[in-house]
Amino acid sequence: DKDFEEINQNPNSPETVSSALLLPNVIRSAANEIVGKSWGIGNVVVQYTAKIQFTNEDRYNWGPEGNPYSVFYNALRDVNNMINISGERGQNNYVGAAKVMKSLMYAFMTDAYGDLPYTEATKAKEGVNYPKFDRQEVIYQGILAELAEANQLLGSSSENLEGDILFQGDVMKWRKLANSLRLRALMRLSDRIDPSAAMQAIVSDPVNHPIIGSNADNAALQYLQDVPNQHYLYTTRSGSFDEYRLSTTMEGVLKAYNDPRLYAYAQPTNDSGAGILGDPDDYAGVPNGLADENAYGYSPSGDPNKGGSNYISRVGLLFSCLTCSEHASPVGFQTMLISYSEVQFILAEARERGFISVGDASVYYQNGIRASFNYYESRLRIANLNTLADVIQPGEAYFSQSQVVYEGSQEEKLQKIGMQKWLALFFNGLEGWYDWRRTGIPAIQPGPAAFIATVPVRFMYPTGVQALNRDNYQAAVSVQGEDRITTRVWWDVE
Amino acid sequence: NAQSKTIGGNVTESSGGEPVVGASVLLKGTTRGTVTNMDGNFQLEVDGPESVLVFSYIGFQTLEIQVGNQNVINVSMEYSSEELSEVVVTALGVERETKALGYSVQAVDGDRFTEARETNVINSLSGRVAGVQITNSSSGVGGSARVTIRGESSLNINANQPLFVVDGVPISNSIIGSSGSGNQEVDYGNAAGEINPDDIASVSVLKGPAAAALYGSRAANGAILITTKTGRTKRGLGITINSNTTFDTPLRLPKWQDKYGQGNNGLFSFVDGAGGGLADGVDESWGPQMDQGQLIPQFDSPRDVAGYRGGDLNAPEGSTIQPTPWVSQRDNINDFFQTGVTLSNNVAIAAGSEKSNFRFSWTNLDQKGTIPNTDLKRNTLAFNGMTQITDRLTINTAVNYQRTSSGNRPSISYGTESLMYLWIWYGRQINTKSLRDYWMRGMEGRQQFNYNYNYHDNPYFNVYENTNGQNKDRVFGNVMANYQFTDNLSLMVRTGIDFFNDLRDRKRAFSTMRFPRGSYREDAVFFSERNTDFLLTYSETSKEKFSYTFSLGGNQMIQENRYTQTMAPQLLIPEIYNFTNTAVNLQVNHMVSEKRINSLYGFGQMSYNNILFLDITGRNDWSSTLPINGNSYFYPSATLSGIVSDMISLPEAISFFKLRAAYAEVGNDTDPYSLTNVFNPGIAWGSVQTKSESNRLANAELKPERTGSLEFGTDIRFLKGRLGLDFTYYDNRTRNQIIPIELDIATGYASRIINAGEIQNYGMEIIVNGSPIQRANGLIWNVSANFTRNRSRVLELTEGLDTYSMVGRNGATIQARIGERMGNIYGRGFERVSDPNSEYYGQIIHNTTGTPLTATTLVKQGNYNPDWMLGIQNNFNYKRLTFGFLFDIRYGGIVVSRTKTIGSTSGQLEETLLGRENGYDLSVEGNGIISPGVIRTSDGSFIPNTIKISSRDWHNRYYERSNVEAAMYDASFIKLREVTIGYNLPGGALQKLPFQEARLSLVARNLALWTENPHFDPETMSMSGATLIPGVEDMAFPSTRSIGINLNLKF
Structure with missing residues (x-):
């Protein structure tokens, strides 16, 4: 019956592939999920934006979150395949890149959910159908170890990284990403574990531990001109884009700081008639957490006849959809995984708190701020929004104003770092929320129609897990605490 | 002679x-x-x-x-008084007396399909056969029907349908999904539904594995055998003409409110339909009260520059919209639907002589849907011929060619491509006729004109520009030779084929919401199944006491599938739908598969004295889809029946009494390529190609599935046959099912294919036939009733798992849980006080601002299967007049409705007037809602809710999209499924006319519906890919009521 065996050979798809064919999809899946979460929840929960329609997210009426869990573990299967396939072939660059992506995804997931399947995850082929949940501490140990390993692996073999849609095969940038992610992770855990030795080891040895050193090193996915690889919001409907508006929290800070990122992050209200660029007065936000009609009918001036979407700023043109604006660009907006700016803020805080002894906190701080402005200027130019790019750089007065200048008590300085980091982390996945949960900067107040009295600090596990891995799920809940959005994850020390 | x-x-x-x-x-x-x-x-x-x-x-x-x-x-x-002469077609096309059968078979006469007809012929079986459940998909012309017989035995929700066989050869009943690449689903129908009613002589329903054991693998869920018409009984030439015309209208549309128009909080004013005016980006009806004499700028109000409407956003800058009256448009949705017309004309010529006969038939179906610009055309040519070449050799052939085409079939499900999606978000003040002229002035072909530019497509633009066409050629048929070696020994050899090419094209115009630069897509679907079989039969029927027949047969099946999807995701120039007009790289999806099954089988039929009958069968299959060292599987069956009334003497009232029993095993294989994992193609990143390993973990050690079935029955006739009762009890168990059992994706895989599970289905079927009136004056009243009650139980899944999610949609998940029924729907419900000692036990919990809360855990909400079904057919004959009607009753079961959920949040449905009797000002009486239930205070205790919240807020939170409990209706219904009134023209009249017989009938299908919910027909389901999801209404199109006439002429 040899014939039958041939008939049942799948003629459509191969049984093995090279890592070069797996890497693009891993990067794209991870990036799209991160930016999607950023738009859907991240920007809202830390009050960059507020919702005027379908207000559930903004009112903390959150249910079980299917993603990033599902998308990431799905991508981790191919990460695993990359490690296996390239591991056998001695392709260390691919293995290193795979481990960086793996760590990036696990960190993002555990920050969102807490404890997760890790040591026993992605092992169905080996017969592990019900993986146990590991404590977040264990997961982070693994992440830190694998990032360090990736730093060693990357560059230790000579194959070209093909299919690298993130860095176009630049292995050094992968190393920088690995080490920068380590810095982020070490800072995240800093209330639990003293990060000093590990951080110092990185920053004191830039040759062996290169980190992201400029915006050119940013781990940002650059989208393409053509469908279906345009930026995340480009093909959305204008109605969906318009549901998310500038939050009064963000508006208040940007205006109080005279921060020109207002022009990048938001658009003048329709009512102002200002077009794509206006005076600060032409921009207005809406408070977070209002009930449906109030959210949609909100009037910044208090005049009920001047309420509604016309009087509220949309999110910036850089992020805009094709049908939202004639100025929309498919390539201006990138998905940011970690930026130079963020790394500088991490170093500023680390230096300020004495975790590292290299460099000057105020320089890191300044670099972080300027990197953000530079970044937005360059993105706006790429999106052909030169009118906005021309006004995005702040004058020196910006840096000398009391709320920005790097002066004051350590607490005040940390507050300033936190505020600038918050301002720069707009649309950076859920990083703004994760960092807020650690620092409490800025102060976030639940809206008047919020379902619970505190800001959520966690995602609930996906519904499916309860049925498909119930015993382990229950064990995890009994260790970590109830599966609620108010239960703190391990690193989140009260 | x-x-x-x-x-x-x-x-x-x-x-x-x-x-x-x-x-x-x-x-x-x-x-x-x-x-x-x-x-x-x-x-x-x-x-x-x-x-x-x-x-x-x-x-x-x-x-x-x-x-x-x-x-x-x-x-x-x-x-x-007996059913002596009743003959039915059984497995492999063998005609048997029902008397001799040890299992239940029900036949439906061909006339049932032609007079009051359905475009999907399968729907005509509804209510006519005990144990058979047919569900319509309400997805436009010729949509799919889902058939299950004796419950659902497989955990694979797609594997619960019976095998369809035409003239002894299996045919495809595939449903080929069409979503993806940004497109929503289109229901192109199930393949068996295309069979032409005019060519059906009879349909036999083999309900259980015992009946279908000889079909093996694919008939574990029963088989539906269709016999086409022949020229067999014709001597000389006969011509039949049948002409059927029906008018179709929506049976039930949602009940809309007619008090408030579009907007938010009582406000609306159109500027750009995208938030530029007063709440004009809101696509919900929480706006100003209508019919109050108010003037409001609207999309169809004139501008102060002549020739431009409000919604013509390309109007000269500075032009303003002149307010027009804000009035209700009670029928703005209902009037969009049109009266559909279905014409079906058939001409059949039959001729016969001693040695040969043939029948040739041409049928033209031309259907215009109730949705504008939707249609279905089908031409069927059928040829059936027999010739006796020698005394010993007979050749039969049956060939059917069909061409099915449609300019447009509607997009279904939830999203902008679906009209029902639009309606559920529509504004109650919108004059739909104003949207008929659907281009912006001067931007024809490039920019649609609409009432909203935020979320939606203009409905006329949708149906006239964004079409889902189809051209399908299908041939099925067989050639068969019978050779009679001796009076006792004969050989049949046959080869049959079913193949089709289906080309589906989708056009999307510029400015479509989901395709701002348009798109064009073609799906080319090819299917072919060839079955070649032989049957050697030895029979001895002349003996006094014993007679017997033994047969030995074999079959080879070869099935091939090809699917190519090509898409231009963005067009260069508007209105040119051609791949050369793509603006970017084409996207291609391509899949082929092949499968073979070789089989050998034998069966024996023995009878003693014509009162005891024993059948045994055995079949062995070899399937290419199973591991090479384990691809052979054997399964037997045995059935016994006895005519008790011929063995012992019974009271005179009992004229016939038969008992029967059957046991059967059936094996089953799986889909091709289930043994090894592969890397599937992903969408390219520019020129960078990408792959991803399948998230379904293959299994190299699969074993065949097994279904075991036990069946007992009796057939009793009373009063010289004027009353008959047929009762069947069955118990089927399917084990070792080959299913993709779900995994937590944290394992890296979403599912793994394993042998798992044991499902039991047991139940009863009762068929009662009676002739209450048989008058000498010719008045006859016949009534027949079919009662079905099926229960199922999940006996086993796999180690470590007590829940299996079969499919889900809109928060409703169909789960198999150990110890429970198949078809249970799980979903989130309201958070309720769970402490039985609390005085508030069971009440809905609200947060401190008086808003109802949705629980986060999944709770059993109900089951989509009916508790029981009953079909009652009544026929009256009086001389030349006949009158028949069929009631179809289903009791129990739930349907989860998206129409209910969304229509409640959008303020569209009638009941959303609750809490806004006098507008939106909460200080005014009648406005706002104090949601019934309790508030959970900060210390966890409960107090009755006294907080009033706005109607919109309440509706949005009470009908949370994930809340299945709030979206649920009892799916019980009674349908007047069919009514026919026929008149046979008297012979006297015919003498002046060229035909021998003429019959004129008034016919109606789905004439009336009684059910709990006012908004839609609960006999519905949704579709996801090629999966039909019962129990879930997902913006279903209204089912249709059709009324018409049928004229039948014989020359």
């Missing part, structure tokens, strides 16, 4: 002397025959005095009369 002569005569029924119309008169031992006309008369050429005429008619005893010297033979037929 010198002695041949023509015999004439008349057939009447014995009790009243009324003519028997349509009785079969056959020359014994030949295929020559005729039927009696409207007056009971017949004429037939016979060979001589030795010839014997066989008179038969359903419900009467068969009569044999030797011709002798007579030239006129008048007979009087007795109503039959």
Whole structure:
């Protein structure tokens, strides 16, 4: 019956592939999920934006979150395949890149959910159908170890990284990403574990531990001109884009700081008639957490006849959809995984708190701020929004104003770092929320129609897990605490 | 033949002397025959005095009369007290007397499909056969029907349908999904639904594995055997014309409110339909009260620059919109639907001689849907021929060619491509007619004109520009040779094929919401299945006591599938739908698969004294889809029946009493390529290609599935057959099912294919036939009822798992849990006080601002299967007049409705007037809602809710999208499924006309519906890919009521 065996050979798809064919999809899946979460929840929960329609997210009426869990573990299967396939072939660059992506995804997931399947995850082929949940501490140990390993692996073999849609095969940038992610992770855990030795080891040895050193090193996915690889919001409907508006929290800070990122992050209200660029007065936000009609009918001036979407700023043109604006660009907006700016803020805080002894906190701080402005200027130019790019750089007065200048008590300085980091982390996945949960900067107040009295600090596990891995799920809940959005994850020390 | 002569005569029924119309008169031992006309008369050429005429008619005893010297033979037929002459088609096309069968088979006569007809012929079985559940998909013209027999035995929700067989050869009943690449689903129908009703002679439903055991693998869920018409009983030339015209209207549309128009909090004013005006980006009806004399700028209000409407956003800058009256448009949605017209015309020519006969038929179906610009055309050519080449060799052939085409089939499900999605978000003040002229002035072909530019597509633009077309060519049929070696030994060899090419094209115009630069897509679907089989039969029927038949057969099946999807995701130039007009790289999806099954089987039928019957079968299959060292599987069946009434003497009232029992095993294989994991293609990143390993973990060690079935039944006739009762009890167990069992994706895989699970289905079927009235004056009332009650239980899944999610949609998940029924729907419900000691036990919990809360855990909400089903057919005959009607009743079960959920949040449905009796000002009486239930205070205790919240807020939170409990209706219904009133023209009238017989009928399908919910027909389901999801209404199109006429002429 040899014939039958041939008939049942799948003629459509191969049984093995090279890592070069797996890497693009891993990067794209991870990036799209991160930016999607950023738009859907991240920007809202830390009050960059507020919702005027379908207000559930903004009112903390959150249910079980299917993603990033599902998308990431799905991508981790191919990460695993990359490690296996390239591991056998001695392709260390691919293995290193795979481990960086793996760590990036696990960190993002555990920050969102807490404890997760890790040591026993992605092992169905080996017969592990019900993986146990590991404590977040264990997961982070693994992440830190694998990032360090990736730093060693990357560059230790000579194959070209093909299919690298993130860095176009630049292995050094992968190393920088690995080490920068380590810095982020070490800072995240800093209330639990003293990060000093590990951080110092990185920053004191830039040759062996290169980190992201400029915006050119940013781990940002650059989208393409053509469908279906345009930026995340480009093909959305204008109605969906318009549901998310500038939050009064963000508006208040940007205006109080005279921060020109207002022009990048938001658009003048329709009512102002200002077009794509206006005076600060032409921009207005809406408070977070209002009930449906109030959210949609909100009037910044208090005049009920001047309420509604016309009087509220949309999110910036850089992020805009094709049908939202004639100025929309498919390539201006990138998905940011970690930026130079963020790394500088991490170093500023680390230096300020004495975790590292290299460099000057105020320089890191300044670099972080300027990197953000530079970044937005360059993105706006790429999106052909030169009118906005021309006004995005702040004058020196910006840096000398009391709320920005790097002066004051350590607490005040940390507050300033936190505020600038918050301002720069707009649309950076859920990083703004994760960092807020650690620092409490800025102060976030639940809206008047919020379902619970505190800001959520966690995602609930996906519904499916309860049925498909119930015993382990229950064990995890009994260790970590109830599966609620108010239960703190391990690193989140009260 | 010198002695041949023509015999004439008349057939009447014995009790009243009324003519028997349509009785079969056959020359014994030949295929020559005729039927009696409207007056009971017949004429037939016979060979001589030795010839014997066989008179038969359903419900009467068969009569044999030797011709002798007579030239006129008048007979009087007795109503039959037994079902002696009832013959049904069983597995492999073998005709058997029902008396001899040890299992339940139900036959439906071909006339049932033609008079009051359905475009999807499967729907015509609804309510007619016990144990069979048919569910319509309400997805436009010729949408899919889902058939299950005796419950659902497989955890794979797609594997619960029976096998369809035409003239002994299996045909495809595939559903090929069409979503993806940014497109929503289109229901192109299930393949078996395309069979042409005019060519069906009869349908036999083999309900269990025992009946279908010889079909093996694919008939574990029963088989539906369709026999097409032949020229067999025709002597000379006969022409039949059937013409059917029906008018279709929506059976039930949602009940809309007619008080408030579009907007938010009582406000609305149009500027750009995208938030530029006063709440004009809101696509919900929480706006100003209508019919108050208010003037408001609207999308169809004129601008102060002539020729431009409000919604013409390309109007000269600075032009303003002139306010127009804000009035309700009660029928703005209902009037969009049109009266659909279905024309079906058939011409059939049949001719026969002693040695050969044929039938040729052409049918033209031309349907215009109730949704504008949707249609379905189907031309069917059917040829059936038989010729006796020698005394021993007979050749039969049946070939059907069909061309199905449609300019547009509607997009379904939830999203902008679906019209029902639009309606559920529509504004109650919108004058839909203003949208008919759907281009912006001066931007024809490039920019649609609409009432909203935020979320939606103009409905006319949608149906006229964004079409889902189809052209499908299909051929199915077979060639069969029978060779009679001796009187006892014969050989049949047959080869049959079903193949089709289906080309589906989708056009999306510029400015479509989901495709701002348009798109064009073609899906090319190819399917082919070839079955070649033989059957060697030895039979001994002449013996006094014992008679027997033994057969040995084999079959080879080869199935091939090809699917190519090509998409231009963005067009260069508007209105050119051609791949050369793509603006970017084409996207291609391509899949082929092949599968073979070789089989050998044998069966024996033994009877003793014509009162005891024993059948045994055995079949072995070899499937290419299973591991090479384990691809062979054998399964047996045995059935026994006894005519008790012929063994012992029973009270006179019992005229016939039969008992039967059957046991069968059936094995089953799986889909091709289930043994090894592969890397599937992903969407390219520019020129960078990408792959991803399948998230379904293959299994190299699969074993065949097994279904075991036990069935008992009895058939009792009372009062000389005027009352009949057929009762069946069955218990089926399916084990070792090959299913992709779900995994937590944290394992890296979403599912793994394993042998798992054991599902039990048990239940009863009761068929009652009665003739309460049989008057001498010709008045006859026949009634037949089919009762079905099926229960299922999940006995086993796999180690470590007690829940299996089969499919889900809109928060409703169909789960199999150990110890529970199949078809249970799980979903989130309201958070309720769970402490039975609390005085508030069971009440809905609210947060501190008085908003109802949705629980986060999944709770069983109900089951989509009915508790029982009952079909009641009544037929009245009085002379030339017939009147029949069919009630179809389903009791129990739930349906989860997205129409309810979304229509409540969008303020569209009638009941959303709650809490806004006098507008939106909460300080005014009648406004706002104090949601019934309790508030959970910060310390966890409960107090009654006294907080009033706005109607919109309440509706949005009460009908949370994830809340299945709030979206649920009882799916019980009673449908007046069919009504026919027929009149056979009298012979006198016919003499002046060129035809021998003429029958005119008024026909109606789905005439009336009684059910709990006011918004939609609960007989519905949704579709995801090629999966039909029962129990979930996902913006279903309204089902249709059709009324029309049927004219049947015989020349």
